[in-house]
Amino acid sequence: MIPRYTPSEIEPKWQEKWAADQLHKVTEDTSRPKWYALTMFPYTSGDLHIGHWYAMAPSDVHARFKRMQGYNVLHPMGFDAFGLPAENAAIKRGIHPLTWTMQNVENMRRQLKSIGACYDWSREVVTCLPEYYRWTQWLFLKLLEGGLAYRAKAPVNWCPNCQTVLANEQVIEGVRCERCDTAVTREDREQWFFRITRYADELADHSRIEWPERIGIMQKNWIGRSDGVEISFGLDRSGVEEKEIRVFTTRPDTVFGVTFLVLAPEHPLVAKLTSPERKTQVEEYIAASRRQTEIERLSTEKEKTGTFIGAYVINKLSGERIPLWIGDYVLLSYGTGAVMGVPAHDSRDFDFAKRFGMPIRVVVAPPGWSGEELETAHIEPGTMVNSSQFDGLPSESGKEAIADFMEKKGYGKRVVSYHLRDWLISRQRYWGAPIPVVYCNACGIVPVPETDLPVLLPADADFRPTGESPLLYCRSFVNTSCPRCKGPARRETDTMDTFMCSSWYFLRYASPGYDRGPFDAKALDYWLPVDQYTGGAEHAVMHLLYARFFIKAIRDLGLVPFGEPFTRLFNQGIIVAQKHKMSKSRGNVVNPDSYVSELGADTVRAYLMFIGPWEQGGEWDDRGINGMSRWLNRVWHLVLQGQETALPGVAPDQGAARELRHRTHKTIKKVTEDLGKFRYNTMLACLMEFSNHLGKVLAEGYADAQSWREASDALLLLLAPTAPHLAEELWDRTGHAYSIHQQHLPQWDEELAAEEQITFVIQINGKVRDKVMVPASISEAEARDLALSQPRVKAFLEGKQLASVVYVPQKLVNLVVK
RNA sequence: GCCGAGGUGGCGGAACUGGCAGACGCAACGGACUUAAAAUCCGUUGGACCUAACGGUCCGUGUGGGUUCGACUCCCACCCUCGGCACCA
Secondary structure, three states: OOOOOOHHHHHHHHHHHHHHHOOOOOOOOOOOOEEEEEEOOOEOOOOOOHHHHHHHHHHHHHHHHHHHOOOEEEOOOEEEOOOHHHHHHHHHHOOOHHHHHHHHHHHHHHHHHHOOOOOOHHHOEEOOOHHHHHHHHHHHHHHHHOOOEEEEEEEEEEEOOOOEEEOHHHEEOOOEEOOOOOEOEEEEEEEEEEOHHHHHHHHHOOOOOEOOHHHHHHHHHHHOOEEEEEEEEEOOOOOOOOOEEEEEEOOHHHHHHOOEEEEOOOOOHHHHHOOHHHHHHHHHHHHHHHHOOHHHHHOOOOOOOOEEEEEEEEOOOOOOEEEEEEOOOOOOOOOOOEEEEOHHHOHHHHHHHHHHOOOOOOOEEOOOOOOOOOOOOOOOOOEEOOOHHHOOOEHHHHHHHHHHHHHHHOOEEEEEEOOOOOEEOEEOOOOOOEOOEEEEOOOEEEEOOHHHOOOOOOOOOOOOOOOOOHHHHOHHHHEEEOOOOOOEEEEOOOEEOHHHHOOOHHHHOOOOOOOOOOOOHHHHHHHOOEEEEEEEHHHOOOHHHHHHHHHHHHHHOOOOOOOOOEEEEEEEOOEEEOOEEOOOOOOOOOOHHHHHHHHOHHHHHHHHHHOOOHHHOEEEOOOHHHHHHHHHHHHHHHHHHHHHOOOOOOOOOHHHHHHHHHHHHHHHHHHHHHHHOOOHHHHHHHHHHHHHHHHHHHHHOOOOHHHHHHHHHHHHHHHOOOOHHHHHHHHHHOOOOOOHHHOOOOOOOHHHHOOOEEEEEEEEOOEEEEEEEEEOOOOHHHHHHHHHHOHHHHHHHOOOOEEEEEEEOOOEEEEEEO
């Protein structure tokens, strides 16, 4: 009698045994190749929803697959625990962020354990604990020492709701807070920055990593390198010491088409250059543009605005006098904060010129142009006209010629501009790692000595957001003495962006308890870099860019021997419910816990992988998961039924036995290949086909004991990464030694896996007219003769001329007739 | 607007390098088992048409064109969905 498949009993049983045996604990072992399989650690927001499972379960399958291929696999898990949500929850519920966070960690750890993943929990990392953030602070000091961290006053994104500044990457579409969707404002503040821009070109280079192309493109776009020329326009104004205004352009070929210059309203020269009679107008305009939200200001639909400031500059190439304007479509933060207006060849300048009635002079002629007015700006290349000695040049080479000329004359120089800004890491909030710096009236900015780390986050701070860091009001924290002169000093009260914590957590996993540094160099050398990183694409220009920068920075400080943290990256898609992204407000969040207790973790794991290609995501369907549960049930009964059945030593049907072995080896091959490429849906489809065949074999009783055993064992081994509990239980029940997860994947025999018989297709004029089973070794002549001798083919060829025969080995012949 | 991914039965999806479109699963329908239902097992299932039946013909992978003996696959133009970026000079 075959017992029922009861995941609710076998899953906890094996989980406990694996934990007790420390089956998933790993250590450095130079006798085996290592594999570092990392999944982005979750933020401690409360509950794991099915989206977390979609990230964790398939990556666990891959880690298990690598382990069964003989790798020494490091597969750790931890928690990203600092950050605003904890603080906001704390304010709302009146509980301390640490309490809230650790409760969530507790619950999420329990949920993660129910997944049955092979995490080495002894390496768990929680970023909000002093034993971790001590080293976050230590690394900050190293960056400061190396000149990669600096303090500066700059216009920054301010979220009035979160009451903190945000990095550019955390501002969606340049206008909204990533966390709370509130419109951000611009404020001038003294803040800490990391010099990520120094690494712009290296970050744009993905040639040494195997990442999805689209992430590379996203990072490249974000970095936004543009090669251009900084052109000097002459300024001659009594009482003004500046003798030029520099503009950045990628189109030096259009410099003879400049009919005006526009400065950003905040440009420092505006006040100096505005003529007395334009003063009122200009001041009004500046005030108006300050009043606007970033949303209004950056709207591309908005009509261009601006005003003349009553001053002129000289175009050094043409000698022309050019009026100076201000306009809020020019951004102070990009290039030089000033642009040359070339309305004929730039659509923004075109709009501006139309609005204010300025001349539009064509200097790059569109094909077939004969002097008529343009309807829109001509942005494409063309032939240069109205450009003095450069007339007649194709604009592409004109670009170079003018750049050369300007460099020679000292009118300008080639420069590179980036969209990427330095990474702003200060946050005016409580729940983060304190920035380990002290301000002393005598000594200025003084780093906290390494031996005084960690700078502990005081437990008793009043963490209501006020726009200033809550730590500012915690006198016992703020008041300190200068480490250098021992005089009175005050601590930095801002905390670090949490992306700083997640920029190095994967290093900590290599030696989590290490207390003489952030990591033990020996362990680091063995495990790092991460071989396979998996996670959502939403981190493309945040976490993934920051972490790459961070590693390059500490590489240059001599702390790590590599420059890329994640050799391979895979981005899973998004799992949706009822066609929509899951969200609490929509009420379509799928909680995995009830499915786990009803159907089992193995079913949930397998179902998530079966929905569709992992990188494309898919739709959670309550009915669909039943099919997976049924299949695992069938596997259960099939394997145990085979175990109970007394199969003959010699197969009653040799052909059928050979077919079984063929299918076994074909399946091993396909499943192994699919697992390696994260093609889980087809991997499972293949295993289903295989088990369907095994069902038939068993029902019809034509297998011998040995071939059956081979097939049944292969099925379990191939299923082990996906359904670890079921596979372990059946492995045990079929008399194998514990544990299936310490076994090697079965090897396939190419000869057995290859098809002996193939379905050969006979086409006439490209249409399938007949199919015949033939040996795979069939030759062209045989195939052709066979095709022509088929009765159906003969009937089709009746009264027609055979024009040619196309032969595709192992596939088909196509008879072309007239 | 720009960049990227995608569009295949009632649904999720498969199809290696241009060679049998729809694997595998869900749902649905029919049958077996059952007093009955659930569960389970067996079968049918892209559309239209021809045939008493066996079987066969035509159409069909977002739209329109092209290349080819042959196109879901390659090329050109376009439509739609999703993701990212967006006054970056």
